[in-house]
Amino acid sequence: MSNTSDSWWRSAVIYQVYIRSFADENGDGIGDIAGLRSRLHYLAYLGVDAIWINPWYPSPLADGGYDVSDYRDIHPAYGTLDEAKQLITEAHDLGLRVILDIVPNHTSDHHLWFQQALAAGPGSPERERYIFREGRGEDGSLPPNDWHAAFGGPTWTRTPDGQWYLHLFAPEQPDLNWDNPEVRAEFESILRFWFDLGVDGFRIDVAHGMAKDPALPDLGLSEFSVLAREGQENHPHWDRDGIHDIFRSWRAIADNYPDRRVFVAEAHVRPGRLADYLRPDELHTAFNFDFLKCPLEADRLREVIDHSITDLATVGAPATWVLSNHDETRHVTRYGRAYTGVTNPMRDQGHPSDRTLGTRRARAATLLMLALPGGAYIYQGEELGLYEVEDLPEEALQDPTWERSDHTIRGRDGCRVPLPWTGDTPPFGFSTTGATPWLPQPEDWKSYTAEANQADPTSMLQLYRSALRLRRTTPGLAGEEFRWLDSPDGTLVFERGNGLLCAVNLSDQPIPLPDAYRPLLTSRPLHNDGLLPPDTTVWLHRD
Known part of the structure; x- marks a missing residue:
């Protein structure tokens, strides 16, 4: 691989592969390892540093693979263990690291x-x-x-x-007892198994939920909550102190490999608690859900960015930034909503979205995210400008929430629809044989295919490629130097090292740009008079 530094993860851009929906090579309508291998050059050319693959293990798929029945093998629909080994080798040859999902809070009931x-x-x-x-x-x-x-x-x-x-999740996902030494030893063995095959790290599912209060006391709540309530101490199953002993043992394993392996936590925790997971002898990075869920408003974003950078700096960890993933409404759709509450697909369906506005604001948010110090995550398809598919037919829905809510909450399938690659009709090159995808694609995705994006110099794909290329080659975007500059209300302006500025206009009026700077990249064209339009981000460099 081109980057052998032990600290590559501090600034890495990692591309999330929801393998079931990425590319289907064997023609059964389900994405697979062979399909991913066939598109590795696309990912390398995009300019990312690593790929994170959602669970590809054997599973009854009661929850999209997060109900694992065997942690040391590959689901037959996706391929074989030998194919997985080939993928890891081929990715490394292209300079791409490989991160897997690990699901330690629960197994499948088929395990x-x-x-x-x-x-x-x-x-x-x-x-x-x-x-x-x-x-x-x-x-x-x-x-x-x-x-x-x-x-x-x-x-x-x-x-x-x-x-x-x-089972904190579905009945098909029984929770493990992490006070049991056999459970701890088993997962340490699983980590070593994949590390020995060359995997570069793991994303830890429900990292804040593995430790439980043995007394299992009542919570007194009327519904499920993804994290402890403000002011609630000693929650019986979220963010308990006992989790940190587990992660210290995992970190010791990762650090024993010559090219150190890394961990990223999916940890929903209260403000000020995330840094505890990223102490020098625990995990490396964690998803920034505060940033993902923040409305695209300048004051709110500045507050989240400040807290993220300063809180994690106390333990020497970098921030990471993310706009979408397989559990959240795609941000093109979120940012096109008339209301400001940015939530997940469990709750926000039924609120109309202006796709033109959402796309414009998504482009601005992308350049903001990629200009910030630290790492970043790209969810497959966001580089194509894909939106949330909110009108899937009911008979196609597979998220367990749909059934468990008595058909009142549609769930997360709308952000998991298979990717469009080429052509004018479904399956848009997703399946090499033209097989019907496991979730139906909208007819108008013919304008969103990778092929259509490639042909348009102003497309979302071209914006991502340009931004990632500049992020790699521009000295001002290297390192972790960051400084806010004064700017009008509704805007954000900050400086990175060596005279690199990022200006974000989220107000309703165009704003002037600083003198003596020239644009490097804009999310949409500047006004003829050089003003920065609303819902636009520009990267500037000092002349």
Whole structure:
């Protein structure tokens, strides 16, 4: 690989591959490893530093692969372990590092361990790997506590022998007991297995949820909450201090490899708590959900950026920035909404979105994100300008939230629709044989294909390529130097090293740009008089 520095992750741009929807090579309508391998040159040319692959392990797919039945193999729909090894080698040859998803909070109910636990019965060592409890009430017919599951309904399911098992997510995803030494040893072995195959790191799913209060006390809440409430201390299953011992042991494993492996946390935590996960002997980076969920308003963004950089600097960690992922409404759609609440696809469907406005603002947000110090994540398809598909037919919906909410919340399928590559009709080159994709694509995506983007010098794809090229080659964008400059209300202006300025106009009026600077890249053209239009970002360099 071209970059051998142990600290490559501090400024890396990482491309998220939702493998089921990326590219289908074998013609079954489902993305696969062969399809990803066929598009590695596209990713290298885009200019990213690494790819992060959502779970590709064997799974019944009750939750898109986040219900893992075997952590050391590949789902047959995606390929084989040998193909995975070839992918890692080919990616490295192109200068791309490979990060996998690991799902340590829970397994699939099809996992051998859980099947053994069900067969062994109450009080057995096999059940100690999970969280089984007796029920409440005279006959034990009531759940052990009042917790709510992420996808709707209770967080407990009763087994035929009368005990209940915990699942913070779907019933098909039983939670592991991380107080059990066997569980800890197993996941340390899983890490080594993939590291030995050349994988460069892991994104840790639900990193804030693995440790539980053994007493399992009631929460007194009426619905599931993704994090502890403000002022709530000692939450029984989110962000508990015991999680940090686990991550210290993982970090020791990663640091034993010559080309050090890295971790990124999916950790939804209260303000000021994220840095605890990124201490020098724990994880390397963490997703910045505050930035993702922040409305595109100058004052709010400045506050989030300041807190992100300064809080993480206390432990020597870089910030990371992200606009979309497989769990969130695509930001073209979010930014086109008339209301300011930026939430996830579980809640914001039904609010109309102006796609032209959303696209313009998404372009501005992209240049803002890529100008900030630290790392950045790109969710597949955002470089094509894709929007959230909010009118999928009900019979096509597969997110577990749809069923668990009694068909009231459509879920996350709209941001997971397979990518359009070429042509004028579905499947737009997603499947080499023209097979029907596992989720239907909109007819108007013919204007959003990689091919159409490539042919248009003003396209979103060309903007991403230009920004990533400048990010690699412009000295002012290297390092972590960052300084705010005074600017009008509704705008952001900051300086990176060596005279590089980023100006973002989120007001409703054009603004003048600083003298003695020339534009390097703009999210849309400047006015003829050189003013920066609303909803526009420009990178400037001192003459």
